[in-house]
Amino acid sequence: MADTQLLLGLSFALFALGLVGVMVRRNALVMLMCMELMLNAVILALVTFSLETATLSGAVLVFLIFVVAAAEIAIAIPIVLQLSRQRSSLDVEGYDRLKG
Amino acid sequence: MTIDQLLVYFFGACALLGGVLMLVARHPMRVALALISCMLSLAGIYAMLGVHVVAVFQVLIYVGAVMVFMVYVIMLLDVRDPSFVRRYGRMLVPGVVLGALLAGALGVSAIRLGAPAIQPGTGAAPSYLVQPFSVEFLREYWLHFELTSVLLVAAVVAAIAIIKSGRRSDG
Amino acid sequence: MNLLTVIVLLPLAGFLLNGLLGARLGRTFVSAVGCGLPILAFLATIKAVLSLQSAGPDAALLEVAYRWASFGDQGFDVAFYFDRLTAVMTLIITGVGSLIHVYSTGYMKDDPSYARYFAYLNLFLFFMLTLVLGRSLLVCFVGWEGVGLASYLLIGFWFEDPAKAAAGKKAFITNRVGDAGFLLGLFLLYWALGTVNMDEINAAFAAPIAPAVSASLVGVLLFIGATGKSAQIPLHVWLPDAMAGPTPVSALIHAATMVTAGVYLVARLHGIYEHAPEASQVVAVIGVLTAFFAATIALVQTDIKKVLAYSTVSQLGLMFLALGVGAYGVAVFHVYTHAFFKACLFLGAGSVIHALGGEQDIRKMGGLWRKIPITFGTFAVATAAIAGIPPLAGFFSKDEILWFALASEHGGSPILWVLGSAASLMTSFYMFRLLWLTFLTPSRMSHDTEHHVHESPFSMTGVLIVLAVLSAIGGFFKLPRFLEPLLPMPAVMESLEHYEHTLVLVAVAVAFLGLAAATFMYRGGLARGEALAARFPRLHRFLDGKYYIDELYETVLYRPLHWISDRVFLGLGDRLLIDGSLHGLAALTRRASGRLSRVETGQLQWYVAMAVIGVVGCLVWVWRHG
Numbered sequence: 001m002a003d004t005q006l007l008l009g010l011s012f013a014l015f016a017l018g019l020v021g022v023m024v025r026r027n028a029l030v031m032l033m034c035m036e037l038m039l040n041a042v043i044l045a046l047v048t049f050s051l052e053t054a055t056l057s058g059a060v061l062v063f064l065i066f067v068v069a070a071a072e073i074a075i076a077i078p079i080v081l082q083l084s085r086q087r088s089s090l091d092v093e094g095y096d097r098l099k100g
Numbered sequence: 101m102t103i104d105q106l107l108v109y110f111f112g113a114c115a116l117l118g119g120v121l122m123l124v125a126r127h128p129m130r131v132a133l134a135l136i137s138c139m140l141s142l143a144g145i146y147a148m149l150g151v152h153v154v155a156v157f158q159v160l161i162y163v164g165a166v167m168v169f170m171v172y173v174i175m176l177l178d179v180r181d182p183s184f185v186r187r188y189g190r191m192l193v194p195g196v197v198l199g200a201l202l203a204g205a206l207g208v209s210a211i212r213l214g215a216p217a218i219q220p221g222t223g224a225a226p227s228y229l230v231q232p233f234s235v236e237f238l239r240e241y242w243l244h245f246e247l248t249s250v251l252l253v254a255a256v257v258a259a260i261a262i263i264k265s266g267r268r269s270d271g
Numbered sequence: 272m273n274l275l276t277v278i279v280l281l282p283l284a285g286f287l288l289n290g291l292l293g294a295r296l297g298r299t300f301v302s303a304v305g306c307g308l309p310i311l312a313f314l315a316t317i318k319a320v321l322s323l324q325s326a327g328p329d330a331a332l333l334e335v336a337y338r339w340a341s342f343g344d345q346g347f348d349v350a351f352y353f354d355r356l357t358a359v360m361t362l363i364i365t366g367v368g369s370l371i372h373v374y375s376t377g378y379m380k381d382d383p384s385y386a387r388y389f390a391y392l393n394l395f396l397f398f399m400l401t402l403v404l405g406r407s408l409l410v411c412f413v414g415w416e417g418v419g420l421a422s423y424l425l426i427g428f429w430f431e432d433p434a435k436a437a438a439g440k441k442a443f444i445t446n447r448v449g450d451a452g453f454l455l456g457l458f459l460l461y462w463a464l465g466t467v468n469m470d471e472i473n474a475a476f477a478a479p480i481a482p483a484v485s486a487s488l489v490g491v492l493l494f495i496g497a498t499g500k501s502a503q504i505p506l507h508v509w510l511p512d513a514m515a516g517p518t519p520v521s522a523l524i525h526a527a528t529m530v531t532a533g534v535y536l537v538a539r540l541h542g543i544y545e546h547a548p549e550a551s552q553v554v555a556v557i558g559v560l561t562a563f564f565a566a567t568i569a570l571v572q573t574d575i576k577k578v579l580a581y582s583t584v585s586q587l588g589l590m591f592l593a594l595g596v597g598a599y600g601v602a603v604f605h606v607y608t609h610a611f612f613k614a615c616l617f618l619g620a621g622s623v624i625h626a627l628g629g630e631q632d633i634r635k636m637g638g639l640w641r642k643i644p645i646t647f648g649t650f651a652v653a654t655a656a657i658a659g660i661p662p663l664a665g666f667f668s669k670d671e672i673l674w675f676a677l678a679s680e681h682g683g684s685p686i687l688w689v690l691g692s693a694a695s696l697m698t699s700f701y702m703f704r705l706l707w708l709t710f711l712t713p714s715r716m717s718h719d720t721e722h723h724v725h726e727s728p729f730s731m732t733g734v735l736i737v738l739a740v741l742s743a744i745g746g747f748f749k750l751p752r753f754l755e756p757l758l759p760m761p762a763v764m765e766s767l768e769h770y771e772h773t774l775v776l777v778a779v780a781v782a783f784l785g786l787a788a789a790t791f792m793y794r795g796g797l798a799r800g801e802a803l804a805a806r807f808p809r810l811h812r813f814l815d816g817k818y819y820i821d822e823l824y825e826t827v828l829y830r831p832l833h834w835i836s837d838r839v840f841l842g843l844g845d846r847l848l849i850d851g852s853l854h855g856l857a858a859l860t861r862r863a864s865g866r867l868s869r870v871e872t873g874q875l876q877w878y879v880a881m882a883v884i885g886v887v888g889c890l891v892w893v894w895r896h897g
Contacts, residue, residue, distance in 0.1 A: 016203035017119040023195030026183035067248040071255035078262040089181040099873030205890040
């Protein structure tokens with residue numbers, strides 16, 4: 001089995017990249033895609049652990065994550081669409097109506 | 101160094117590259133393509149590891165449904181807005197710093213953690229081929245399976261509600 | 272039977288009834304309750320005196336009303352004590368008080384606040400009785416403060432006039448300054464002797480082992496309190512201003528009763544003063560100086576009530592002179608005679624003012640002897656009494672004071688006698704001056720006033736007659752002898768013993784000299800007096816300005832205090848520190864919350880960053896504790 005540590009390291013790196021992308025990019029859709037990247041990193045980690053411990057539960061959880069990701073994207077996109085229609089732009093820096 | 105290992109390293113490098121490109125590209129379409137390539141590389145890794153089921157469904161669902169939808173939306177919207185001109189928000193430096201911190205913290209945690217709780221060994225290794233996996237999946241985890249269908253129904257209802265309210269406010 | 276408690280509570284009931292119901296139930300009810308209850312108290316006092324007489328010369332009635340405070344096995348009681356001294360004081364208070372209440376029904380007939388007046392007057396009687404009947408200094412102090420309160424309420428009775436209200440305030444505040452001394456003396460006594468009961472205090476000082484506190488110190492402190500209440504130097508400034516109140520009030524409170532509270536206090540605590548020669552000296556010196564000094568001011572006063580006010584201050588000085596040389600019984604004798612003739616004089620002045628429709632300036636009076644003869648007659652008798660013309664009451668008491676001032680072994684000296692006699696000479700002079708200018712000279716009244724002049728109703732003149740009779744015959748009752756078992760007369764210096772009769776003749780001569788001088792100066796009117804004043808303009812101005820003492824107090828005391836209150840306490844303490852800290856606290860909160868609310872930027876990416884910081888923190892925590 002390939003280097004567990006390598007795969008985990010890759011997973012952490014991808015997760016961190018996705019997180020940085022969420023924090024840094026201004027386009028709403030790009031933010032969503034970075035969140036997908038984070039999910040993917042998590043899936044990689046789960047698969048690694050599943051192989052490591054030779055059980056199925058990791059892979060099963062991966063399936064559930066697929067479903068959740070699909071549902072999430074199905075709702076997130078319309079929300080972003082509504083937002084962008086209100087502000088006529090996809091720039092998240094403009095979405096600050098909740099400013100206290 | 102077998103070819104398997106080399107391929108895993110290769111796909112890993114591709115995935116990383118895709119992730120970095122996501123952060124750097126300006127046009128959202130290029131970002132989407134970078135993500136797709138990253139996902140495909142990950143699918144390759146899963147395949148090399150022998151988890152065929154996950155690799156297949158990664159491509160089918162994630163790339164085939166989620167990313168296609170995303171690409172469709174990108175094509176739909178006008179992307180030449182302020183976020184196109186200026187890619188990065190004001191959290192650029194803090195974001196990078198925090199990301200590095202998080203990665204470091206995760207790494208240190210992983211090093212400290214040591215052996216996993218569940219020990220491998222007893223019984224045969226599970227098979228990740230489609231048919232044996234599915235049988236095992238639905239035998240043990242059928243409830244989770246059914247609950248995901250509930251989740252999907254909820255997602256559909258929510259999507260319709262959002263679009264409908266949007267249409268009313270447009271009207 | 273709780274006779275003493277009844278005596279004290281009857282006027283209190285009058286206060287409550289008139290105060291709460293009087294305005295609704297009409298003048299007749301108010302008069303009946305307001306006069307009736309003091310008269311009942313007087314009758315009850317007579318009964319108490321009779322039972323006291325049957326018990327012996329130095330007996331005393333003692334009633335404990337209730338326990339005020341207990342701590343451990345000690346405590347303070349509200350108890351009433353009735354011996355011969357108290358009997359004299361109580362009879363004066365209830366007797367003369369009742370007469371003045373009856374007079375007031377006539378004098379205050381047209382006043383809209385009739386019920387309030389009688390309520391306050393009854394309240395005053397209640398507190399004054401508490402003062403003289405109290406066994407302990409604490410109960411006495413309750414009465415002491417209470418009469419100060421009643422005095423304030425009554426001086427400022429017509430409070431819509433700010434000057435009158437200010438006079439009330441001045442009286443109360445000046446009293447309070449004296450009360451500081453009283454309280455310090457009280458505390459010292461309790462600390463040293465463990466008791467505040469006055470009879471026990473006297474016994475402690477007479478005991479072979481002297482108490483741990485200096486008698487002179489306590490004596491001086493208590494005398495400071497007496498100074499405030501009885502208008503001696505330096506706290507005399509309130510009494511002339513107190514003439515702003517209705518005239519019956521001036522008669523009752525500022526002539527007959529309240530101002531004698533200081534005299535009563537020193538007389539009652541004679542046990543201390545007998546063993547405190549320095550304190551007694553202070554008392555005597557201040558007394559005689561006040562007597563002299565107030566008499567000089569009275570020489571030039573032109574308001575009828577102010578003349579009488581300064582005369583009261585002067586006579587009180589003579590009473591303190593007597594106390595200071597150890598003649599306690601004689602001082603009380605003078606209280607008794609002074610109550611009669613001074614009340615008669617004040618009420619007579621009230622009658623004059625009532626007849627003239629409010630005029631009080633004697634330069635605008637004259638020729639009244641035909642028009643208001645009863646007032647004139649009683650006023651003349653009282654004037655003769657205060658001047659010391661024998662055989663009227665004033666002669667007996669004043670003569671004894673001057674004799675002991677010279678001859679007492681407990682501090683008598685020729686200087687005291689000279690100053691006291693000079694004060695008596697001036698008293699005779701200015702009182703006859705008052706009589707001449709008010710009644711006997713040709714009229715200087717305005718035409719309208721002259722038509723208006725009429726004799727007062729019987730409620731007023733009747734009282735005047737009674738008081739005049741008492742002023743005439745009161746001196747024949749030998750009060751000092753009556754009080755001797757309690758208040759022994761001081762020993763007389765042997766070398767001077769046979770001068771007693773000479774001094775009597777000198778005193779009589781002084782009185783007639785004053786009468787003659789006044790007749791000479793003022794028989795024709797104001798002319799001679801004004802000529803004399805023109806010859807000594809600065810002296811006249813100095814006396815007329817009351818030695819400028821009010822102005823001195825204003826500059827030395829009032830202005831610095833006002834400045835401190837305004838700048839330091841108000842500006843610095845209140846506005847800067849207290850308000851500032853409160854406002855500062857509020858401003859701090861507002862600024863802090865303003866700064867904190869910047870966390871809510873409304874921007875999603877900021878919130879994500881916050882979450883990541885939290886996650887990293889959790890991971891680090893797990894390293895340390897997990």
